[in-house]
Amino acid sequence: QKEVEQDPGPLSVPEGAIVSLNCTYSNSAFQYFMWYRQYSRKGPELLMYTYSSGNKEDGRFTAQVDKSSKYISLFIRDSQPSDSATYLCAMRRYSGAGSYQLTFGKGTKLSVIP
Amino acid sequence: DGGITQSPKYLFRKEGQNVTLSCEQNLNHDAMYWYRQDPGQGLRLIYYSQIVNDFQKGDIAEGYSVSREKKESFPLTVTSAQKNPTAFYLCASSTTSGSSLTQYFGPGTRLLVL
DSSP states (O other): OOSEEEOOOOEEEETTOOEEEEEEEOOTTOOEEEEEEEOTTSOOEEEEEEOSSEEEEETTEEEEEETTTTEEEEEESSOOGGGOEEEEEEEEEEEETTEEEEEEOOOEEEEEEO | OOOEEEEOSEEEEOTTOOEEEEEEEOSOOSEEEEEEEETTTEEEEEEEEEETTEEEEOTTOTTEEEOOSBTTBOOEEEOTTOSOOOEEEEEEEEOSSSSOOOOEEOOOEEEEEO
């Protein structure tokens, strides 16, 4: 079982739809959870990060973490064509000697159709 | 503007040739990272450095080398020992103190083999 599982999609939705993107993980050592957005042929950009279980909202985006189920989600409300991108979940754990490492999901490719 | 720059945007390598990818940051971050991204495989860590003149191997370091002579710079050399170098290479940086330790990414370099 991989440490982080993410459905690669592709996921296609109409403009204005609510999008749900998900990742599961197996390593209880993961402490911080992040979502990155990556447009084609560009570097990933950080959307949101969260530490505790529960919801964190930022505009049209809501990040949800359920540590008991080892499950994280990103919801996008009122999706726009500009949201079309690959969304990567990432999880951080302490790797020893004062350093931390991120483990990434494979990314879900989202297309929002006008 | 603060950020991470990578050059070149595209790089072509001939058989048996070593090539070096540049990464520079002006965010005053102590830690820097190199990832490789292949289609359908997400991001995989090649090397990382927490401080100047020190670096550690990541999950796929074979065939790569790095140096960290300055805080702002973390060049990656793809050696002839790397038999499948075609990929999208991403550099990132982060702080090493505080709770977030979020990694910020550069725009990437696409390496192609002739």
